[in-house]
Amino acid sequence: MINKLVLENLKARWVRTFLSALVVGVQVMSILTLIGLSDGLLEQSANRAKGSGADIFLKPGAQNTFSLSSGQVLQKFVPLVAKQPHVAAAVPVLIVPVQVVTSMNGVDLTELERVTGRIRFLEGGPPKGLDDLLVDEYYAKQNKVRVGRTVRMLNHDWRVCGVIPAGLLGRFIVPLQRLQQLTGNAEPARISQILIKLDDPALVNQEVEYLNQLLKGNLQAISMSAFVSQFSMNSIPELKAFVGVITVISVVVGFLVVFLSMYTAVVERTREIGILKALGAKPLTILDILVREAIILAILGWIIGLGLSFAAKTIVMTFLPASLPVVTVPDWWPIAAAIAIVGALLGAVYPGLKAARQDAIEALAYE
Amino acid sequence: MSSATKTGAMVSAEKSSGLEMIRVRGLTKTYHAGDVDVHALRGVDLDVARGEFLAIIGPSGSGKSTLFNILGGLTPPTDGQVWIDGVDLRGLSESQRTEMRQRKIGFVFQKYNLLPTLTARDNIALAQNLSHRNAPPPGFDEILQMLGIKDRLGRRPRALSGGEQQRVAIARALVTQPAILLADEPTGNLDTENSVAVLNILRDLNMRNRQTILMITHNPEAAAYADRIVAIRDGEMHDA
């Protein structure tokens, strides 16, 4: 019966109920979309690493994977690495961030094919000159770019020579030499990482150890699987902190919305609370009623939020597939629900206590 | 016969005999409105027997509602003693008074006070639920019949006339099988026809079910339906 009262109360002021739930829902959507975006970016990076086909990465010594500074490794290490036993190919790559969340990869395409195998072109073909640019299918689709078009990036005009499938290094591939010149990494020649292909993939762990001993901290060898496992939220403290901030903001917004909604509801329903008290409802019963209303608001908000997050994902993936890869994060659904409920419960406390303490006679006299 | 007497403060030491449904001795209530003290009740003595239908009549501001609220355990008195069904209200905590309201008192208000979001049926069910009863008492169906609201139970208060709302409120008050039905100006908002209907119902309930009723009114015609009438003026009881 209490549940019925709660539902009827919410139904009776359904506009406010809906708006409150909507605001909570927008919060839930923000959480899910941001988490989905960071997971998507991580997944994309992991897939690109995998897509390169390398067995081992060589990176600057003691460097964080997510350092955005480019050109940390001297290119002169490449021949040394290439002549080590079991190394079938050692390909230098320079990675330069462009357009906020994506990067441009400088590499010699013929060499790269020794690691990746033959590259498939959806359109066009390999670069013929130093100013030729390969773009991936998402970028091409989102920006309606075709072969032959000129694109300006890093203050330089590039001619699009081909479109390749997504998931190979990055969205853009250009000749290494030109990218080094443009970014001041030419003298002495510097690169970001070396991709290594082994003649026998079973020897990966052994080879990683060997290379690390050989290079003595100048360069760090890391196996593909170890490298890919770094692309998770837990290995990135900054991302964890960011998610923490978003969570706190969501709880606060949920709190404010539910607080306002419940507070007005309590004032409006002063007389009804007096009736309930006259009928023998205890203060705890009154509090219980309001807490249930708040929880229902949170759950409604959560459902709306799930719907919105799917909508947001669809919109983003339709219009901006190249810039924002959003994935669905079911792991976060219960967490988002908990966040919504905690905010709502906090918001219900004060109005609930106010109602519970309300004097029955004054409440009944309230017009 | 009259039980409303002005016997003074010494009676307040008496113990309830347990025979009366309501026993009041030396009851005072003083409101503090700013600097002024309003003496709403100035030493009220009152006995209501089991199964009695008593009307308390008095002009506006005479202290009727104050008495109603104290008897219903909604507010504590300033001084004096009240026994309800043999239980001294002075000894009760706030939460025990709430329980007493659940189990012993049925309220009928001038303004009906139904919950607007619930149907008539649910208003009644809620009261039953709050008093921890699983089912309406035996004979409740006949009470609904008598109240003439059986075909109105699916409606919300908004869709009921004043008279219907008040009859639903009476059903709500009776669903807990209260020892006492307390009614504060139950016909105050009704036209003559509906007033007569409600008053007839109260009298029937009293005669058929031996329901103890204490009705407060300022209207002598309404009071005439009761077994006995006492008057209140300036917070003091007088024989009517």
Ligand SMILES: Nc1ncnc2c1ncn2[C@@H]1O[C@H](COP(=O)(O)OP(=O)(O)O)[C@@H](O)[C@H]1O
């Ligand atoms: N909460 C209150 N605070 C101050 N004065 C009150 C309050 N309630 C009632 N009174 C005063 O007490 C007196 C009796 O009021 P009430 O019991 O409501 O009378 P009645 O119901 O007979 O009209 C009146 O003078 C009224 O103004």
Ligand SMILES: [Mg+2]
């Ligand atoms: Mg009154």
